Amino acid sequence: MRIAIATVRTPFVEGGSEAHATGLRATLQRAGHDADIVTMPFRFQPEHAVRHGVEQWLNEDFTCLGVPTPDRVICLRFPAYYLKHPEKTLWLLHQHRTVYDEWENHAPHTQEAEQLRALIHRLDTEHLAAIPRRFANSQTVADRLQRFNGISSTPLYHPPPLAGKLYTADPLPYVFAPSRLERHKRQILLIEAMRYVTAPVFAIISGSGGQQAVYESEIAALGLEHRVRLIGELDEAGLLAFYAHSFAVFFGPRGEDLGYITLEAMLARKPVITCHDSGGPLEFVRHRETGLIADPEPRAIAQAIDELYAMPRHGAGLGSNGYQHYESMDISWDTVAALLSQ
Amino acid sequence: MNPSGTKPLDLDSLIQRVRDEAAARKFPAACAASAPDTSHRNLLAPLPPDLESEPRPLPLSRFLAFHDETLVRLTYRELLGREPERDAAASYADRLHAGTLSKLDFIAAVSHSTEGRARAVPVPGLDAALRRERLFRLPVAGPLLRIAVLVLNLPALEANLRRLESSVERRFAEVHRVFRLELIGPMEAKADKSSVAELERQTARVAFNKANREALLELERRVEALEAARRSAD
Known part of the structure; x- marks a missing residue:
């Protein structure tokens, strides 16, 4: 079968969405399909750029891509799922959250923003309901679609990019926080928590992003240079090693859709510290079973770190439980390929 | 959680330690996904019996005379004082055999690993070879320099x-x-x-x-x- 994977991307940014699309393409190709990613650049702001992206995809007819024409199109991200094709499958990574659950975070709103919000709500409800086979990246994404648009979908998990390569090793005294340095990833919680951590541990934060300068100045302002370090982007071997030697992984984003970090930490047999409002990670982290769930404020995070440090065997047990929990979920790309190509 | 026991780790040395491990594991990790099943391979490749009687430390040229599994085993024994782990040895040997990992890079990776640095076994000629290799990797001048050295070494290469x-x-x-x-x-x-x-x-x-x-x-x-x-x- 010839399958097009339709998505959008921000040029030069490599995150979970990009790994998702390339992982799907590789899986479909392994399953014998002729699969390719069809994408266009997309800007999430300002409003007129979003509107332009919406109009582009509304006019995109995948039955006229030229030769060859795809037999099936798997749509991943807003607004790619507006495209025209008779055989669409939805595997929703996320909608345009600025006009949904994050709407209140961006107040006050202009009239243009209000109009755009109404347009996207209407188009999403109309176009997504018309797709017969609907899957979501996680239960969190499925719940959001149900809540805001009244449309059901089935959560379909997939392995994180480092699955099969992660290993574990003796823990060293640091909490590892790998992710893009963006506001909603909230590494700031960990940085500020280190003020209150009494255990002799460090915080190592990898990744790059728009908040790098903010975090650097915050670390300096708090005088935490000897305890917290931003180590930039890591290559694969570096990521594997920093996961393996951490004694806990912190991943406390706000309303994450899925979050590979949680799954990767579990595969490295490390306990995960996350927050009550972190979204996707809460589908996998069970408090004091596979990690710790804290309030999204620095003192609570510090308390969680101290608790894990004070009871290393307990922490190791949580990590081990996390690994077994992942294994029990039977998450595999083969399942994804079979379901999406049906 | 601090295996060194005596002196607490500072943040810089802790990060360096993990980075060193990442570097040492880099090659096996990179090829693990595509590596063939090598479980059948005799990883304890025999070393020449007369090697034991040779003066220590062994110079780089002595290491470079060996290949694949034999080189892996010799390097581990000499620089780390132990046999290689089976998976790591198989991965290194595969990449050495395929030519995607040079002997020099492999020996340097082992020598410069945390474990290697802790033992600090010298390899006469290694640092000079690494400096030469860095020169060869310079843009424009590097390739020209490499060609010049090759030309000068042609008689020796022919004899080899x-x-x-x-x-x-x-x-x-x-x-x-x-x-x-x-x-x-x-x-x-x-x-x-x-x-x-x-x-x-x-x-x-x-x-x-x-x-x-x-x-x-x-x-x-x-x-x-x-x-x-x-x-x-x-």
Whole structure:
């Protein structure tokens, strides 16, 4: 079968969405399909750029891509799922959250923003309901679609990019926080928590992003240079090693859709510290079973770190439980390929 | 959580320690996904018996005289004082064999790993070779420099090539002699079902070795002859 994977991307940014699309393409190709990613650049702001992206995809007819024409199109991200094709499958990574659950975070709103919000709500409800086979990246994404648009979908998990390569090793005294340095990833919680951590541990934060300068100045302002370090982007071997030697992984984003970090930490047999409002990670982290769930404020995070440090065997047990929990979920790309190509 | 026990780790040395491990694991990790199953391989490749009596520390040129599994085992024993882990050894050996990892990079990775630095076994010539390699990797000037050095070394390279050719010929002749005298001869003297089966097993065992192709063809001819003899005897 010839399958097009339709998505959008921000040029030069490599995150979970990009790994998702390339992982799907590789899986479909392994399953014998002729699969390719069809994408266009997309800007999430300002409003007129979003509107332009919406109009582009509304006019995109995948039955006229030229030769060859795809037999099936798997749509991943807003607004790619507006495209025209008779055989669409939805595997929703996320909608345009600025006009949904994050709407209140961006107040006050202009009239243009209000109009755009109404347009996207209407188009999403109309176009997504018309797709017969609907899957979501996680239960969190499925719940959001149900809540805001009244449309059901089935959560379909997939392995994180480092699955099969992660290993574990003796823990060293640091909490590892790998992710893009963006506001909603909230590494700031960990940085500020280190003020209150009494255990002799460090915080190592990898990744790059728009908040790098903010975090650097915050670390300096708090005088935490000897305890917290931003180590930039890591290559694969570096990521594997920093996961393996951490004694806990912190991943406390706000309303994450899925979050590979949680799954990767579990595969490295490390306990995960996350927050009550972190979204996707809460589908996998069970408090004091596979990690710790804290309030999204620095003192609570510090308390969680101290608790894990004070009871290393307990922490190791949580990590081990996390690994077994992942294994029990039977998450595999083969399942994804079979379901999406049906 | 602090294996060094005596002195608490500072953040810089902790990060460096994990980075070192990442560097040491980089090559095996990178090829793990595509690496063939090497569990059958004899990873404890024999080292020349006279190596033990050679003066220490061994110079870089001595390491470079070995290949694949033998080089991996020698480097681990000399620089880390232990045998390599099976998976790591197999991955390194595969990449050395495929040419995607140079001997110099491999020896440097082991020498500069946390464990290697802790033992601090010197390898005379290694630092100079690494500096030379860095020069070769400079844009524009690097390739020109490499060509110049190659030209200057051509007589030595030619001599090495002749030695290599002679060595390969000698080894092949030895393999051929062993098969003829110690395997095929006794089999021919006893042409029954068990000897045919044994010869087939031996054939399969050497099938992977291109250097033994000629011996293999001869074995196959013998198998056919023995089977024909058995059929006529039945």
